[in-house]
Amino acid sequence: MTELLSNYLGGRWQAGSGAGATLSDPVLGDALVRVDATGLDLAAGFAFAREQGGAALRAMTYRERAAMLAAIVKILQTNRDAYYEIATANSGTVHNDSAVDIDGGIFTLGTYAKLGDALGERRYLIDGDAARLGKDPLFQSQHVLVPTRGVALLINAFNFPSWGLWEKAAPALLAGVPVIVKPATATAWLTQRMVRDVVDAGVLPPGALSVVCGSAAGLLDQLQPFDVVSFTGSAQTAALIRSHAAVTQRSVRVNIEADSVNSALLLPGEAAGSEAFDLLAKEAAREMTVKSGQKCTAIRRIFVPEALYGAAADAIGARLARVTVGNPRHEAVRMGALVSRAQLASVREGLGYLQAQAEVLHDGATHALVDADPAVACCVGPTLLGARDAHAADRVHDTEVFGPVATLVPYRDNADALALVRRGQGSLVASLYGSDADALAKAAVELADSHGRVHVISPDVAQLHTGHGNVMPQSLHGGPGRAGGGEELGGLRALNFYHRRSAVQASTSVLAQL
Template sequence: MSREVVVFNPATGEVIAKLRSATREDVRLVVDEAYSAFLKWSSLPLRERTKLLLKAAEYMELSFDDLLKTLVAESGKPIRDARAELWRAIEIVRASAEEARYILEGRAPRVDAYGYPPGNENRLVVETREPVGVVGGALSYNNPASTFAHKVAPVVAAGNTAVVKPSTHTPLTALKLYDVFKKAGFPDGVVNVVVGSGEEVFDELLENPKVAGISFTGSTAVGLQVAAKAAGRGKKYMIAPSGSDPAIVFKDADLERAAAVVVRARFENAGQNCNATKRLYVEREVYDKFVKLVLEKTVSVKVGDPTDESTDMGPLISDKMVKAMEGFVSDALSKGARLLYGGRRMERRGFYFEPTLLEVPDGRADIRALREEVFGPVLPIVPFEEEEEAVELANSTPYGLQAAVFTSDYKKAFRVASAIRAGSVMINDSTRVRFDALPYGGVKNSGFGWREGVRSTMYYFTEPKYYVFGL
């Protein structure tokens, strides 16, 4: 007997859906259909594929209110942020249609520039990009609409077919988007959603020989396992793993603006973003002043019902994550940190945790919140004396996704940004900045495999093929 996937509303703790959990045999049948569909879909003219993507974006707009209601209910994301995510997903679909002609256009290398093999002056070489086949994708619970768009739109634009597994916390948004793509006219088997456990679904996608590529968004620990299994079976893999993004605030920064940016970047979506600001380092000379500003802005964060337009922060996704935040706070306090604000589960229905500020006197202390990814609303704040110390502290975790530097001295900004080991460094801007068309990823444990993005996904999940004409 197959198990159930039970979906909760994290704002109330109530069950909102019960879905049948797919078995490995179910996944196998879906992959078979996706593989059969690939043989036809890949031969369609590019203009036909992009036309359907643009229609899907149009249908997403027509279904916007229904999608928004579902996204808020299962994720607990405040409605203003959920609305922004849905528009972002629509733009990812549109960008996939618009960018495809440029990424997939191929080229004609001048082989007559090379002396070997002999006779190249009598050869014409054309390089094209051809799709790899079926691509399996794992979606995150924190952005179920935009990760669906990233795992599906550029993949199918390039001529592949997609089989995606949504998080068991947020499968309803993916199922609604699947319906939208079907209504837009996508043929059977091109876009597929399978709901179930990672063991049943993703293990089959990793081991099935008909699956050519894997695209995964999730924790570094699981991402490393996925990459190892995919590589061991000769599959292409794209991993979007964890981050512990630092923000460095120098004394010459616009402190008021920096405080507003940092507080938003930490507590948006209850801190459940891989590129949230997760560690804050402040120059000692302005430390007290800046901490006061951060505290004032944190106190003003309105935590409440995600369906309320005035809510700034909603719940965490599960009770397990609330307990994880309690663990981070307890660990920090036991090792010398001081609680400035919050630190507790909120006394209300649902999975709420207070926006939390921790003052950590020593940035080198063995405090988990400074070493691990904190996927929730807890912000450790650390003073520093010199520029070199700030860089050392920023680089002190195994992660290197994104970072932010706040200063009015642009020479210093570029100097520090260059020394920080991260995929992107924002100067006087939020760590949450991301351009969906461009490659997104980091270094160290935040960067292995190919980087995700509309352009890079299409490029990665196609292979170069050369046609050589003897003239």
């Protein structure tokens, strides 16, 4: 029987008492490990994290906690090879796609280590300037940010078992808040292994970092008023979290990242074959295929002027045709698998749903799998659809197929383009392509209210931009509306979620001591 991975809760490793769920290789079909959380004393585990982990973290300064993050970086770097092996086996990703997750998580940790070090020997933050409360300046109000005296429950998605952990845990730990992470079951192995390595190294106080693998049943029931929960996943699950008594009755703070039908827009005035046109085609193909399209920030809708619809279809299709799909262990393969049979079925179902209102411009079924059995492997080729009637194709604007799928959409003019992008009802990111700086700036501001991030790509930054779908810790990650309304990262802004703001009203001499 496969190994049963232990959970780390209450300051000790604990095995679940049930049979557990089996994690499988999405290419070979082999059973890998099992995860289970049955029988864990969740109440005691959460209490230990709050009381022991929280107290120890709050006793440290930001600089000390930053040094702790830097120590975690070194541990993870030491074990990178093992993480890549797990990612290949459990997520079916090629080396470059594994790097997005593994090295991206490590980079994010390192960034917050540097940011925290700059905060110095403080245990709380001053928020703005003191404000006079009357004619005499002797009595004033000063806002402060102090770490919440609770636990951060992080419920993560299957597509980023490393980055999804550390992009949330880094600011939480830096803020002085203990973390309990619940990774998605299908790819929990990498998260569990990283937590194990960090715990075994002893660089964190007991209770600062815990991991629960398997079912999430009962986790939300443990949340108390000063706890916070950060969730990445489906809008359906997000709705259940928002309706839970912990949120509705105990006012637990919640951050949600849910579905997002992200856009790429080529501005008017560009010609087929121009630099901006080619940048759009390149980025669209790349975003469709990185991690087999299993990215919350991936491009789902590609908007081009009506006159360029055919040229864009050809340019993007030509790039997709060169993508080799199959076993990530084969050196010729550039795109691996979806994470599971369930995900494969979901993508196929979603494709059929969209095709009722769209034509196939590049058929993923034309990609023969390399070193992989189609009857076993969870592989699917990249598919580009086209919706000639952009306004009638409501499914294209409302549905995210979480795989290597995107739809090309023609627009009439600039106003039409912006209106169609907004049909996504709020997204994590939109990318703009063009060569007119003034037009790009105006479009960016126009779309800013409905997107967490607007990524502008012009020829002058062709070799410099970080990518439509790459989430950089210095920039905000999240989005309004359909995308969940949450905010993560954004440099030190991420710490706000894990702090409580309070106004201290006192004499100027008292406030000076703050």
